[in-house]
Amino acid sequence: MPGLRAGPATPPPARLGADYQLDVSGEARLALGRGWLGLGLAALIGSGIFSVLLVASRTPYVNRWLPAADFFQISLVLHVDLSVLVWFVAMAGLLWSLYGTARAQWLAWPGLWITAAGTLAMALAPFLNPGQPIMANYIPVLESPLFLAGLVMFGLGATLLVLRSLLAAPRLGMRYDGRARWASAWARPPWPRPSACSASPGPGPCCPPRCTARPTTRSCSGAAAMPCSSPGPC
Template sequence: MTARAIADGLITHTDTVSTATPYLLDVPGDARRALARGWLWLGMAALIGSGIYSLLLVISRTPGVNRWLPVADFFRVALVVHVDLSVLVWFIALAGMLWSLNSRPVARMWAWSALALGGIGTLLMALAPFVSAGTPIMANYIPVLDSTAFLGGLAIFGCGTALLVAHGLYAAPKLGIGFDGSGALRFGLNASLISTAVALGAFAASLWLTPRGLDGKAYYEIAFWGGGHALQFAWTLLMLVGWLWLASAIGARVPLSPRVALLLLALALASVFVTPYAYLAHDVASVEHRDLHTWAMRLGGGVSIVPIGLAVLYGLATRSRSTDPAHGPLRAALIASMALFAAGGLIGVFISGSNVKIPAHYHGCIVGVTLALMGLVYLLLPQLGYRAPVGRLANWQPTLYGIGQLMHIVGLVWSGGYGVQRKVAGAEQVLRSTSEIAGMGLMGLGGLIAIIGGLLFVVVVWKALRWVGAAERR
């Protein structure tokens, strides 16, 4: 095969690209759109709640300011609720929005029941610190408060997620053999559904197999380890779908044919199937079981992320300058997402020991996914019947949020180089030098800027949501 033939397989013909953007999905106008709106509202409610807790969280770790709070206990409680709302609930809600748009119009009662359970569970988790006292347990992936209200809310939310995934798999569209860019995106969304289903199975298996006699920290660490790792494949697939979709929406020519894109998305999915093998091959409490999940995540990520990321970057670099004001927020969200995810991945290469480099890596990758989802919200708002986000506020929000988060993780990496421990605050941080204090101060400043950026996202979206409400009243 000649180099020309290979290039033709990877790069869509120029004449075709000039008249069409290949990686786009149509939004249905029936009840599926109303369902997608519901999941969007749940995601926005989760972000508002996490923003309130993150403000208190950052204050509790900022040198000098943190003396105003009962630091240690309050920090951990705030961290638990902040993480679960801003990661678990936000990601599942936005996934629910995308899966609803990608589904066939069947079994609607399942779909609405899933949303109702998700909303009830989220409300209980958010209010739990004020309803019943509970010990914060800083387990990886899903930290918890050891209280009836919080654990009950988490269980209800989990049931809603299981019903959402079951409906998504049942209602998934059939792709067939021949497909275009939209088919590749649908495959990516279906793949994220499968990854989430595997994660739910892993959670169920861990909860069944984990010894009950362990203390809280050890129990939940084991119980959430396998499923938590499997969920990262789902988040990554959603992000990759977002990158391709956003790039095409702003007129970028992504040099990947739909078949190559599908192959890369399939590779991103493949490693998740190490998860059931880990449960069959090793005891859930063994080091081998734990390491196998970590190995699978490291292997599966870069294989697809790097080529898709480079293709999207090429498309952005060679695209014609757009004068459409609606493209500004989409472009900013896409660039910020790719930059933060790359920073998080790079930091992960240099992690050694248990210090704040670990949350720096995690923050970078998670924020990369968050920004991609923010961009998709901006893209889909007018297609869901709301106003398109335009103007300076919408254009600058992703950049401000991204800069704040970048400062946040740079501060964490800086402090991690001095051995500052993770998941502690105030005096427990044991900041011995000016450099350590400066690093954590940069972290705090970046966190505050990121909070402002996150609040601006809520403001921009809220204005769009209110506009349709006012239009309907008229």
């Protein structure tokens, strides 16, 4: 387009003395973050235990002590769910709890405890109520009432986490610190905006407010053609 020059966007230099660290002040936010971190670590430990059971289910004489005949796929289901599903939701809860404000605390802890209860029910299902493993889904499941009830509880707790995080999201004002300068720098267009219209006169009664090299007459619907008679910048 005329008057526009393409070029790579150059982010502004880092401001001296800017705070690029996440503010984690506040006992309520720290305690809630520790709770989500504990859930994530427990999920990783449980995932490691089920990875050991994967090997045990293929070991002769040892697999006889396992509660189900096809315990290899059952262990694989729990290994994937704990290390992927529970871990990522717990890390999201950790970051959102530390970054958010102290609003809507009445949703914060119930979301954590319901998510943790659902995780515990899913982890105990292979030993208390084992079912047929279903590997067709991206999140594999067990056809077990205890596992499915735990999965529903986990989804409810994750929903409360998302709702509370939306309510407690901090507001950005007109002043941005170092944490927001890089995001605004990458969002800028890679070319400068034109300051004046050089191809045609300024907008008149029927002219669109943009630069164009076409003839300077426009016709409105239901009216005759009118010239662009107002000179000046766009």
